[in-house]
Amino acid sequence: MEEQKETVQDAAGHQEADKKITKENFQSGQDILTRATIGDARIYVARTTRLVRKLALRHGTSHLATAALGRTVTGALLLAATMKNDEGVGIKINGDGPIGGITGEAQGGTARGFVGNPDVFLPLKNGHFDVGGAVGAGTISVTRYGEKGKPFVGTSALVDGEIADDLTQYLYTSEQTPSSVALGVLVDPQGDVQAAGGWFIQALPGCGDEVLQQLDTNVRNTPYISSLLDMGFTPERIIGILGKGMKIEILDSYPLRFGCRCSKERVEALLETLPVKELAKLEEDPKTEVTCPYCNAKYEFSQQEIRDMAEKKRLRS
Ligand SMILES: [Zn+2]
Numbered sequence: 001m002e003e004q005k006e007t008v009q010d011a012a013g014h015q016e017a018d019k020k021i022t023k024e025n026f027q028s029g030q031d032i033l034t035r036a037t038i039g040d041a042r043i044y045v046a047r048t049t050r051l052v053r054k055l056a057l058r059h060g061t062s063h064l065a066t067a068a069l070g071r072t073v074t075g076a077l078l079l080a081a082t083m084k085n086d087e088g089v090g091i092k093i094n095g096d097g098p099i100g101g102i103t104g105e106a107q108g109g110t111a112r113g114f115v116g117n118p119d120v121f122l123p124l125k126n127g128h129f130d131v132g133g134a135v136g137a138g139t140i141s142v143t144r145y146g147e148k149g150k151p152f153v154g155t156s157a158l159v160d161g162e163i164a165d166d167l168t169q170y171l172y173t174s175e176q177t178p179s180s181v182a183l184g185v186l187v188d189p190q191g192d193v194q195a196a197g198g199w200f201i202q203a204l205p206g207c208g209d210e211v212l213q214q215l216d217t218n219v220r221n222t223p224y225i226s227s228l229l230d231m232g233f234t235p236e237r238i239i240g241i242l243g244k245g246m247k248i249e250i251l252d253s254y255p256l257r258f259g260c261r262c263s264k265e266r267v268e269a270l271l272e273t274l275p276v277k278e279l280a281k282l283e284e285d286p287k288t289e290v291t292c293p294y295c296n297a298k299y300e301f302s303q304q305e306i307r308d309m310a311e312k313k314r315l316r317s
Contacts, residue, residue: 031256033081033109034235038243040207041215044081045199045225045235045242046256048074051111052185052196054258058296061118063187065099067129068120070185070196071163072104073113077256078181078200079142079167080106088145095161097136098122102163105294107145110259112294129187135161140170164198171202178203178212180219184226195230199238211246218242260295267292267299272309276317279310 033046052070055061061069072091079089088107095101100116122130141155154174159165164183171177183198201215222228222241233241239248267290271279282288288301 029234032235032253033077033256034239034253035081035251036236036239036243037249037251038201038215038239039211039246040204041211042082042202042204043199043239043242044078044202045197045238046074046077046081047195047197047229047235048077048111048256049193049196049229051256051258053193055113056191056193058258059114059118061115062121063191064122064129064131064134065115065118065120066187066191066193067185068093068099068102068131068134068163069104069113069115070193071131071183071198072102073106073111074104074183074185074196074198075163075167075181075200076104076106076113077109077111078198079144080108080111081200082202083144084147086147090143090145091167092141092143093135093138093158093161093163093166094141095136095138095158097134097138097161099134099136102135103294109254109256111256112258112260114293129185131163132161135163137161140166142167142170142174178207180215182219182225184224184229186226186230195226197225197229197235199225199242201242214246215242218244218246258295260292260297262292262295262297262299264299268301268305268309271301271306272313276310276313279306279313282306283310 031048031050033044036043055069055073056066072093076089076091083089085108088105090105093102098117099120102115104113105111120134122133125133138158139155140158141153144152156170156173159169164181168179168181171179180201185193186195188194203212219242228238236250283306286303288306290299
């Protein structure tokens with residue numbers, strides 16, 4: 001219940017800030033995702049500036065890697081918005097480019113992610129980060145973790161490696177959902193994240209052609225999401241732009257945050273799955289350090305702790 005209250009306060013706070021669109025107001029704004037309907041379509045708009053900034057700091061990503069990771073994690077949050085709170089979603093971009101793969105995961109309003117090579121650098125392409133060049137050719141996989149039962153995994157070929165169109169194409173080919181996805185991350189010359197976010201429009205079954213055509217026109221006439229967010233537009237106002245001339249109903253808004261589920265217990269459980277031979281090798285070291293790929297948290301195990309794990313394993317086998 002506490003969380004619910006926070007959401008409401010947050011939404012109200014943003015409306016206040018909205019009246020004066022200044023950079024200061026925007027920068028004090030919390031990350032948020034707003035859900036709405038436009039005619040017979042669902043729309044989800046997210047502002048993820050702080051979250052992406054945190055990801056960049058945690059992983060020490062280059063400008064280009066920040067953009068690629070930020071887009072992927074924002075995409076995961078937008079897909080998670082279509083699911084129940086306790087269900088999760090993971091996006092894996094596997095390409096042959098120098099970034100070496102991107103992973104983004106979200107559950108409810110919490111997300112995490114990482115890239116293979118956080119130092120990746122390529123010259124700008126037409127004044128933009130060359131995310132497509134960093135990703136290369138390959139596939140996009142989306143895993144949906146339901147409340148119970150096996151996770152559902154779907155894969156499709158990458159279109160251009162820029163993430164948004166890859167996700168749109170995936171949704172169309174693998175999940176038969178006509179949709180429109182936009183993802184954007186604005187990084188300043190110093191490498192700080194100035195604005196990040198995205199939108200996801202999903203046509204509901206039976207959505208009329210007129211609605212689709214109007215949406216298509218609106219999408220084409222809407223500036224980059226990162227520019228709008230940088231100017232201080234809230235997700236709710238962006239929905240207003242995308243739904244211009246149509247019936248809009250705002251459903252709800254909730255805060256977004258960076259978060260990782262790792263813990264020493266989980267890492268220990270993972271170490272325990274290693275073959276006895278591997279554990280015996282670790283046993284020789286005075287200490288073993290394990291880094292969580294998602295958040296860069298470091299977990300230390302003493303020689304004795306590893307010895308106990310190996311001993312337990314030997315007894316069991
Ligand atoms: Zn972690």
